Amino acid sequence: MTSQPTNPGGTTNKAGRTAGDVPDHLQVTGVRKNFGSTEVLKGVDLAVAQGRTTAIVGPSGSGKTTLLRLIAGFSAPDSGRIALAGEEVAGQSTWVPAHKRSVGYVAQDGALFPHLSVGANIAFGLPLRGKAASLRVGELLEMVSMDASYAKRRPHQLSGGQQQRVALARALARQPELMLLDEPFSALDAGLRVATRRAVAQTLEQAGVTTILVTHDQAEALSFADQVAVMRDGKLAQIGSPFVVYTRPSDRATAEFLGDAVILEAWMEGSLALCSLGGIPVRRPPAQGKVNLMLRPEQIRIASGGPIRGRVVDTDYFGPETTVRIQLEPIAADAAHPVDPHQPVGGEIISIRHWNAMLARPGTELFLKVVGEGVVFPLEG
């Protein structure tokens, strides 16, 4: 090993760890990868704790699948290092090919071998033969909640969700330390997707396998993982728990990628941001003065006694919910906040959701209140 780990969860002190301290199972440090003249990964650092689940989420073309393939060992980084359970598997002078890494991999469409039965697919990586193999195949099928009789079927006789579960069973067969899932649910239709995702998550948790899921679906990432890594333009923009990355995104693009966001012009003074929705508390604001304030739509409630007024512009009916677009009033100029040409004027149109479609007819005047804190981003440029 040539490079020194920078993170205490690295290779050197695995034995000297205190109880309860979860070691980093996977460490990615400064990884870069180019395809021709295109920089796909521009220096990625990622640590994944033993037995935990990480989702790498990002728009298509952000480099997330490339990162997963580097971790799997299907291709090698141009620079940087990757360590699995303290062993360097890719670095300056080391390279361990895919088949020698203890890594399971489930591809987007399952990649079941079409010429083999389900049982033979699952047994593909097993050193067992005959009776022992078929017993183990039965166990693995049971692990993914499928009947042992499926072993005799052919992949094309299975539904999409079943194929993915077989692919998972096949990947689990060799008891890998790390499981990589490359958008395994995206080819499934909506109802099946949620059910399959839940089943897979449960299986992996029971097996105690460290898992990395790559997805472009932010809801999937937030619901599946203990840790979400947001990837954008070849870099990890933010890593944190689902709650943190959703409620406290590090920048505007991350905020908008992870869900609907209401962005307002605001004036930051101390820990209070003044905007069309009044004064909103902000924890540890990164800037003062003119900023952008981000709120999640569900933080803005329609309440009869609310302090803020707005007029309904139009609505979109979705069944259980209605999207309501509301014209806010400009920021009130009062004695405490004298008129300043640099100050924001406010009066934006915001979109929120409400369950009552009848409440919000265009033109209706509504009273609003804001729940919780806002997040502030410095103005760009």
Added chain:
Amino acid sequence: MTSEHSTTADGAPGATISPSAAGGRGSRLGPRPVVVLCLLIAAFSLLPLGFVVVATANAGWDTVVKLVFRPRVGELLFNTLSLVLVTVPLCVVLGIGGAWLVERTRLAGHKAWAVLLAAPLAIPAFVNSYAWVSAIPSLGGIFGGVLISVLSYFPLVYIPVAAVLSRLDPALEQSAASLGLGPWRVFYRVVLPQLRLAAAGGALLVALHLLAEYGAFAMIAFDTFTTAIYDQYRSTFNGAAANMLASVLVLFCLLLLVAESKSRGSARYARVGAGVQSNPTRLALGMWQLPGQLALVALTVLAFGVPLWHVGRWLLAGGSEIWVRDDLLTALLQTLGYGLAGAALTTVLAFPLAYLVVRHPGPFSKVLEAVNYISSSMPGIVVALALVTITVHNVPAIYQTSVVLVAAYALLFMPRALVNLRAGLAQVPRELDEAAQALGKPPLIAFLRVTLRLSAPAAAGGAALVFLGIVNELTATLLLAPNGTRTLATAFWSLSSEIDYMGAAPYALLMIVLSAPMTYLLFVQSKKAAGQ
């Protein structure tokens, strides 16, 4: 691929090896051994073209002028050009017309007709010629040449066009109809343009066959460049005159390639959008049913019936006497031997090319495809001349051995194997290989157990088509076969040259019988390929 990965496969588990040898760090062009192999194969397949260029350069400008600009060449030029210019359009009309009747109308028995129209391909052109000479002994000249060529080669247009027609999205025609076009205008403005690629490809094949064919035209004493090169070679052995005629012939082949790629243009005809397409609608023929049936009957009788009838007639006339010859068994065994050896070698050589083109697309694989495209147009006579000259001068040890003949077969029929392998490999996604590697299989084992296994049917299909080509190959075999070799084609040729038509008949029958299943395979595969 193999040697590179064996280093990692043999290493101790968990061992780290140098990055340069690692599979994940192979060159961007593809795994290095495969790239080297492909370069060698490409160089090998450029031998005939290289030979022609070098021979022309060595001859010197004065000799070239003297040998090329003379009345004899003008005569050959006239014959060859008029043959191409008359035959190709006729084949295109017959091919498209037949395909349209079979695939898009309510023609009675269209399923049987679909196969029958492809059937003439099972009859080698020189057997067709032999049958027609039996029927009309005075047959000859441009008329005879065109007649036999059209009847032998129109399926080369029919098969790809029918395949495209059967898979054409009827929603396009329905949209055109809803925009106010009648059935004829829909055909002309929507369907016909979509057939351009297939028809141009078929027309190119017909033209290349016309330039390369020797036996069919020699039988009716119609002189083309190929027959002239053969005669020149036989009379002066390896003279500059034959070489110069060969360079003119090669020039024509290259011009044809350019013309075809121009006619293809940059248009791509793919179905836009997802979803399952419905089956094509068929046009009611009404009062045209009978004329349609009669036209197809006439075509089939001329292209398929006449040859079979005359082969049958000679067989009957010959009785049992023509069957007892030992020669027949020898020729059959030799043909099978060469066919199997050639098919095996060709498939093995085509595999790395197909692998690189499918798995590592890029500038390098484009160059490989271009090389293959060019070398696929080289006529058998040129390939044979090139190999004779090169072996005589540089490797006399293998001159006139079966090694050279099998190499010539590989050069001639590599494109057939390549087309099939490419389609087969494209159906084996890289993810399957990677899945096997993630399951602990070293790359070589993963490749053998997944990619090679899954592409085996396509390889077998390609090998069968190469086999078909070898069974019916005459020109190169006549020039290159070791002394004493008798394949079905050469035995048939020497007997019919001695006007022993009865004696030749069993050989003709055997060639047709061997070809029939392969022709059917070609027909079935074309339908599948168009669906991809």
